[in-house]
Amino acid sequence: MTNKRVYNFSAGPSQLPLEVLETARDQMLNYEGSGMSVMEMSHRSSTYQKIFDDTKATLKRLMNIPDNYKILFLHGGATQQFGAVALNLMDKGRADYVVTGNFSKKAAQEAAKFGDVHIAYDGKDNNYTHIPTQDELDIRDDIDYVHICQNNTIYGTEWNYVPDTKGAPLVADMSSDILSRPVDVSRYGVIYAGAQKNMGIAGLGVVIIREDLIKPHKENIQVLAEYDTMADKDSMYNTPPAYAIYVLGLVLKWVEKQGGLEEMEKRNIKKAALLQDYLDQSDFYIYETEKGSRSRMNVAFKTPNKDLDAKFVKESIEAGMTNLKGHRAVGGIRASIYNAMPYEGVEYLLQFMKKFEEENR
Amino acid sequence: MTNKRVYNFSAGPSQLPLEVLETARDQMLNYEGSGMSVMEMSHRSSTYQKIFDDTKATLKRLMNIPDNYKILFLHGGATQQFGAVALNLMDKGRADYVVTGNFSKKAAQEAAKFGDVHIAYDGKDNNYTHIPTQDELDIRDDIDYVHICQNNTIYGTEWNYVPDTKGAPLVADMSSDILSRPVDVSRYGVIYAGAQKNMGIAGLGVVIIREDLIKPHKENIQVLAEYDTMADKDSMYNTPPAYAIYVLGLVLKWVEKQGGLEEMEKRNIKKAALLQDYLDQSDFYIYETEKGSRSRMNVAFKTPNKDLDAKFVKESIEAGMTNLKGHRAVGGIRASIYNAMPYEGVEYLLQFMKKFEEENR
Missing domain, CATH: 3.40.640.10 (Type I PLP-dependent aspartate aminotransferase-like (Major domain))
Incomplete structure (x- = not known):
């Protein structure tokens, strides 16, 4: 129960712009x-x-x-x-x-x-x-x-x-x-x-x-x-x-x-890079999606094991983020960061990921 | 333009309960x-x-x-x-x-x-x-x-x-x-x-x-x-x-x-009767739907001619009611009075109908 809106990383239906x-x-x-x-x-x-x-x-x-x-x-x-x-x-x-x-x-x-x-x-x-x-x-x-x-x-x-x-x-x-x-x-x-x-x-x-x-x-x-x-x-x-x-x-x-699709693209490149660059340099998280085939909308990755995946999901909810659990077909973690997800939401997730890595490596 | 909600007699999509x-x-x-x-x-x-x-x-x-x-x-x-x-x-x-x-x-x-x-x-x-x-x-x-x-x-x-x-x-x-x-x-x-x-x-x-x-x-x-x-x-x-x-x-x-479907039925009988009884006794309005075949949800009737139908619709809008125009297939007037239409709305329409009859007979 919260009076605040959460950062909702759902793959769909998904977060809408607050103004809408x-x-x-x-x-x-x-x-x-x-x-x-x-x-x-x-x-x-x-x-x-x-x-x-x-x-x-x-x-x-x-x-x-x-x-x-x-x-x-x-x-x-x-x-x-x-x-x-x-x-x-x-x-x-x-x-x-x-x-x-x-x-x-x-x-x-x-x-x-x-x-x-x-x-x-x-x-x-x-x-x-x-x-x-x-x-x-x-x-x-x-x-x-x-x-x-x-x-x-x-x-x-x-x-x-x-x-x-x-x-x-x-x-x-x-x-x-x-x-x-x-x-x-x-x-x-x-x-x-x-x-x-x-x-x-x-x-x-x-x-x-x-x-x-x-x-x-x-x-x-x-x-x-x-x-x-x-x-x-x-x-x-x-x-x-x-x-x-x-x-x-x-x-x-x-x-x-906001500035149309050009502006959306700029923001989406920036948001996706924030997560993807971090995942690429991390030796904790597993990010197998090939460069050149990566989505700017959905970033799917894993922690070293299923127990940690579950812990990640649990703690992310406690931290005010939802729907980070990967699809049942693949497991792991998935962050869906559509147009309506603000940069601040992705930054917030990134900080959480860094802290989780430190505590669980 | 109005700050007040209108009585909406639309056949569908149609009025919803205010509480909803x-x-x-x-x-x-x-x-x-x-x-x-x-x-x-x-x-x-x-x-x-x-x-x-x-x-x-x-x-x-x-x-x-x-x-x-x-x-x-x-x-x-x-x-x-x-x-x-x-x-x-x-x-x-x-x-x-x-x-x-x-x-x-x-x-x-x-x-x-x-x-x-x-x-x-x-x-x-x-x-x-x-x-x-x-x-x-x-x-x-x-x-x-x-x-x-x-x-x-x-x-x-x-x-x-x-x-x-x-x-x-x-x-x-x-x-x-x-x-x-x-x-x-x-x-x-x-x-x-x-x-x-x-x-x-x-x-x-x-x-x-x-x-x-x-x-x-x-x-x-x-x-x-x-x-x-x-x-x-x-x-x-x-x-x-x-x-x-x-x-x-x-x-x-x-x-x-509200009391479930029994209560809805009671209200709907009462609302429909209010219009239908009046239409039956009126020698101004034309109400051809056979007794025994009548809907409690949609009451379709006519004034003596098309010009008066149009005048009825125009003046009803000015009086704060919408969508009383009959379907293009049949013309005339149609009042859709689904569950969400309160008794007061039907009464309000009835008063308007009486006044319109007096002024245009």
């Missing part, structure tokens, strides 16, 4: 003199439509999204898109998936329900500590698309280049690093992301799709997965996840106020 | 000493798990849900269930749909993508002012289920009995009247509802399903539509719409504190 929460709180009973909460607004009302349109416009501005891309705000997070991408884009029925961790594997498994999926690379032999180079990718000819997961939360890896796909559209799950740095959207066919890491709260999937990839839907798919229907209806075939879109809007405004 | 909003506001920065907002909580944390479990337990208690039913909290609202019900329950590939309005029609159209759908009744000839009697239902033998939409928001009708389905499981979309009165859950195979009317905010679909209807999923459906997977994982195959589930929990606690 304060605004949501202050507007809870009466949004800008409308006499009601955003939670209570008809999605067909002009007040809500403005929130929706502004959110889309801010995302377009922040990510510099070209005019020939559509932005969709859909139900269900990234997992819903694992299947939707395959159901919408598989014309030839063939797609290549690069497996760099848990979620890219799940995406590939889901897509394999709907077509011929080829694994262009699988990092299981190096325990997903490595992002493949261009030469390591076995991409087929004559496919509908290549799918990557751009940041792997469990293993703490991230793509630091845009792979060549031999002309096929590149589809990227950016759930855990969207908005953390500028990306050249024009190099992607589809970008999608669950909102609950860098964009807001769970229950919203953001899809950024090049218009020519929106084709007449197949007849036997659920309507919420039909990209053409959702694009035609501007994501309002049915009631959208309206409050989650509002929170996304607050987050985007916060990012813009 | 106040609690959400007060807990926004720090939920019960956890040091974080519910928005920021890992769905795998013990704090969030308790919110989730309590919400499920409260719903089970309030609706008196038998032990052989599972409760699922899913992404995507009722529209996602239109297809999911068909994809999961159609073993024989045959289902009968009763069309009593817009959403039951959409549900039937969606199900027809996945199997042989027979329309057991269609109210289009009476402009959906009538709920069919048992004798009017043409239910086939040897089908997987019968589907009804229990309350029709656009037309203001509601089933006031549970139809006999010749032994087939009854599937009911209760999006707009769930929690408004006690129901005997054991008479239904599946109950589902989008949360944004009587349960909270958009982006959450609640499914209450008899266990024997949860069968091994077909191979070619999206994972979020697999009832067996979602039941096995207790709705957490992926990150659930976590904040929407929290708001549902707040709403359920509020309903329980």
Whole structure:
């Protein structure tokens, strides 16, 4: 029990900017003199439509999204898109998936329900500590698309280049690093992301799709997965996840106020380096993620043994930090340091790590 | 622009109890000493798990849900269930749909993508002012289920009995009247509802399903539509719409504190009668919904002409009421008076209606 806010290193849902929460709180009973909460607004009302349109416009501005891309705000997070991408884009029925961790594997498994999926690379032999180079990718000819997961939360890896796909559209799950740095959207066919890491709260999937990839839907798919229907209806075939879109809007405004994605990238480089440089010089902590494949969003490492991992987690909670326990698939420690984690939070963790090392080496 | 909260007659998303909003506001920065907002909580944390479990337990208690039913909290609202019900329950590939309005029609159209759908009744000839009697239902033998939409928001009708389905499981979309009165859950195979009317905010679909209807999923459906997977994982195959589930929990606690579904029913009967009795005796307003088919949640009526309808809507906004405009499919006026609409709100509307009649007759 604490009156203070903790430093929350959760991989997702995760820490939000304090200003965003304060605004949501202050507007809870009466949004800008409308006499009601955003939670209570008809999605067909002009007040809500403005929130929706502004959110889309801010995302377009922040990510510099070209005019020939559509932005969709859909139900269900990234997992819903694992299947939707395959159901919408598989014309030839063939797609290549690069497996760099848990979620890219799940995406590939889901897509394999709907077509011929080829694994262009699988990092299981190096325990997903490595992002493949261009030469390591076995991409087929004559496919509908290549799918990557751009940041792997469990293993703490991230793509630091845009792979060549031999002309096929590149589809990227950016759930855990969207908005953390500028990306050249024009190099992607589809970008999608669950909102609950860098964009807001769970229950919203953001899809950024090049218009020519929106084709007449197949007849036997659920309507919420039909990209053409959702694009035609501007994501309002049915009631959208309206409050989650509002929170996304607050987050985007916060990012813009901080200085946009360039500033986010600067901060994220600085925050990640603080931990990674220390881990590299330490002979106590074990940090196996390969240089060049490291994520700025999730830093996964270990102490010398499981008992110390558990002690680290326990003592970190007592020190006012939460969710530093590594994913059950890999154990150890994981610090998720998304946009909303301030530099001071990472510094605080670093001091704790140093002290823990001294006391337990 | 107003500092006061308005009476919000929106069909959905719709007015929430003030206490619910106040609690959400007060807990926004720090939920019960956890040091974080519910928005920021890992769905795998013990704090969030308790919110989730309590919400499920409260719903089970309030609706008196038998032990052989599972409760699922899913992404995507009722529209996602239109297809999911068909994809999961159609073993024989045959289902009968009763069309009593817009959403039951959409549900039937969606199900027809996945199997042989027979329309057991269609109210289009009476402009959906009538709920069919048992004798009017043409239910086939040897089908997987019968589907009804229990309350029709656009037309203001509601089933006031549970139809006999010749032994087939009854599937009911209760999006707009769930929690408004006690129901005997054991008479239904599946109950589902989008949360944004009587349960909270958009982006959450609640499914209450008899266990024997949860069968091994077909191979070619999206994972979020697999009832067996979602039941096995207790709705957490992926990150659930976590904040929407929290708001549902707040709403359920509020309903329980008011006295549960019996008390809700009493209030709803009283509120609906206030409007309906007045409309019946008025020779100004036109109220065509048949007695015996009338909804306690949505009262749809008209003034003598379209100009007066528009004037009514305009002046009602000036008087501090919103969203009284009828659905674009039918025009006129619609007052949605869900659980959260207090008696005083309906009285206030009634006084306005009387005055408007005097001034415009």
